[in-house]
Amino acid sequence: xxxxxxxxxxxxxVVWTAxxxxxxxxxxxxxxxxxxxGAGDSGDGGxxxxxxxxxxxxxxxxxxxxxxxxxxxxxxxxxxxxVRSLPAQPVDLKVEGTRVVLTCGPAxxxxxxxxxxxYPALPAMPETAGTLGSDVFAxxxxxxxxxxxxxxxxxxxxxxxxxxxxxxxxxxATDRYRLAVRTLPWRPTDPSLxxxxxxxxxxxxETARALTAGPxxxxxxxxxxxxxxxxxxxxxxxxxxxxxxxxxEFPKYRSLLPSESTAMAEIATAPFAEAVKRVALVAAxxxxxxxxxxADGVVLxxxxxDDAQASEQLECSWEGSASGEPFSIAFNPQYLxxxxxxxxxxxxxLSFTGPTRPAVLTGKRDADSTPGVPxxxxxxxxxxxxxx
Numbered sequence: 001x002x003x004x005x006x007x008x009x010x011x012x013x014v015v016w017t018a019x020x021x022x023x024x025x026x027x028x029x030x031x032x033x034x035x036x037x038g039a040g041d042s043g044d045g046g047x048x049x050x051x052x053x054x055x056x057x058x059x060x061x062x063x064x065x066x067x068x069x070x071x072x073x074x075x076x077x078x079x080x081x082x083v084r085s086l087p088a089q090p091v092d093l094k095v096e097g098t099r100v101v102l103t104c105g106p107a108x109x110x111x112x113x114x115x116x117x118x119y120p121a122l123p124a125m126p127e128t129a130g131t132l133g134s135d136v137f138a139x140x141x142x143x144x145x146x147x148x149x150x151x152x153x154x155x156x157x158x159x160x161x162x163x164x165x166x167x168x169x170x171x172x173a174t175d176r177y178r179l180a181v182r183t184l185p186w187r188p189t190d191p192s193l194x195x196x197x198x199x200x201x202x203x204x205x206e207t208a209r210a211l212t213a214g215p216x217x218x219x220x221x222x223x224x225x226x227x228x229x230x231x232x233x234x235x236x237x238x239x240x241x242x243x244x245x246x247x248x249e250f251p252k253y254r255s256l257l258p259s260e261s262t263a264m265a266e267i268a269t270a271p272f273a274e275a276v277k278r279v280a281l282v283a284a285x286x287x288x289x290x291x292x293x294x295a296d297g298v299v300l301x302x303x304x305x306d307d308a309q310a311s312e313q314l315e316c317s318w319e320g321s322a323s324g325e326p327f328s329i330a331f332n333p334q335y336l337x338x339x340x341x342x343x344x345x346x347x348x349x350l351s352f353t354g355p356t357r358p359a360v361l362t363g364k365r366d367a368d369s370t371p372g373v374p375x376x377x378x379x380x381x382x383x384x385x386x387x388x
Contacts, residue, residue, distance in 0.1 A: 001037050001070030001095040003047060005062060007104060010091050011083040013049050013060040016210055016239070018080040020203075022053040030054070032114040033076040034122075035093075037069045050122055051076060056203050057122045059240045073114040074100050082109050123242050125233045126222035129195075130188035132169070134212045134236055140171055140182040141208035143342040143377055148201035149175035156248035159198040162221075162232075166191055172253055173201060178335050179253055179358075179380040180342065186219075195223050198246040199232055213237035256358065256380060261351035263327055265293050266364060267316035269348045273340045275300050275312045280333035282308035288330035288384035293318050302333075329355045330384045339379035358382050 017033055025031055034050040047066070050059040072095050082102065083091070089105040095113075102109040141160070149157030163170040169186045172179070211217050214237030222231045223245075230245030280289050282303040292299040298316045303309035320327050329352065340348055345363030352359050362375040 001072055002067040003037055003064045004090050004092050005047060005064040007086050007088055007091050009062050013062055014083050015080050017049050017051045017058045017060055018076040019206060020051045020056050020058045021076045025053060029073060029114050029118045031076055032073040033079060034073050034119055036071045037066050052120060052122050055244050057242045061238050070095060071116055072100055073116040073119055074111050078111065123231060125240060125242060126220040126231050128189055129193060129219050129221040130186050131216050131218050132186035134214055134217045136184060137217045138208040138212050140184050141204055144171040144173045144180040144182050145201040145205045146338050146342060147175060147178045147180035148173040155246055156250055158201055159246040160201050160204050161250045162197040162199060164193055164195050166193065174251060174253055177382050179256060181378045183376050197221060197223055197230060197232055198250055200243060200246060203243045207234050207241045210239055211236040257378065258353050261353055263352040264319045265316050265350045266347055267298060267314060269340055269343060269346055271314060272348060273337055275314055276333055276337055279310045279312055282310045283333060289333045290328060290330045292326050292328045293320060294326040330386050331381055332384060335381055339381055342379055356383060356385060
């Protein structure tokens with residue numbers, strides 16, 4: 001194998017692929033990145049860089065000038081560290097026996113290779129299910145994945161649920177304290193497609209961010225069931241990722257979303273988020289920020305009688321109970337800030353059914369919004385019960 005490739009393109013591809021390498025692999029060869037080159041008659045070949053850990057596979061293709069094709073397995077993280085440090089000049093890569101030699105300007109590195117014959121075969125891409133815009137997909141994943149759990153002892157909650165009904169794709173995630181749901185249109189290959197899948201949130205987030213260089217993302221899916229192993233694949237901008245689906249029953253989250261509210265507030269998102277950050281400075285760990293809504297606006301408070309205290313008042317539009325009594329509720333400040341950051345609107349609408357019931361955060365509804373039709377994005381947040 002012998003080739004020449006642009007340094008920036010190589011570094012970008014290697015660093016992205018190396019992120020999926022396992023920290024504690026069952027086999028040492030899984031610490032390697034597989035480099036495969038095919039040389040054409042014109043000398044213009046394609047370099048494919050792949051990583052695999054039996055759960056997630058990543059593959060990226062680069063255009064290179066290849067004098068000789070071949071396949072080699074090299075230590076992935078070491079290669080990533082090296083290419084990131086190379087000067088901004090073309091990189092020459094050549095296999096010499098059991099070593100790989102990288103030359104870039106005055107820099108020269110010699111790397112050992114791993115036994116390529118022991119490397120497992122990468123999974124094939126599942127059948128294409130449809131496509132959607134890469135920016136829209138990345139935004140939707142970011143809005144939802146933040147609510148996924150991080151406790152690996154509850155694997156079902158570490159995933160994002162995909163629900164496909166024709167040309168509508170719904171993403172949902174929950175860690176039991178909050179729930180994020182995003183509905184968006186997409187272009188299915190089969191207009192009658194109806195299926196679900198549970199995708200690891202961490203893999204999904206990294207993949208969605210990496211595919212924004214191209215205009216759209218192709219989603220491929222092999223749902224589990226009947227003894228088959230569920231697999232999902234994403235492809236775009238020359239990159240491809242596959243992941244095994246999570247198994248288990250995702251919570252029936254739709255029953256948690258209230259169909260109506262008894263009180264509602266509209267408040268400017270940025271000032272609200274900044275006020276939450278300031279007031280939360282005096283909150284002890286895991287202590288909530290208290291919100292008091294009334295016709296005069298909202299008052300944010302944190303801290304206790306024997307500790308530091310903070311309060312701040314903001315203007316807001318408030319539609320409360322007929323009695324006109326102030327409405328008080330408390331939230332984990334970080335969870336509240338996550339929701340405000342994900343709403344993606346200058347104005348946030350908070351809908352309430354009671355001080356001990358979940359609240360729903362959405363963006364500002366347009367005047368021509370259809371009554372009874374849920375917002376595209378909903379962030380449900382459980383309140384913190386206050387003692388006394």
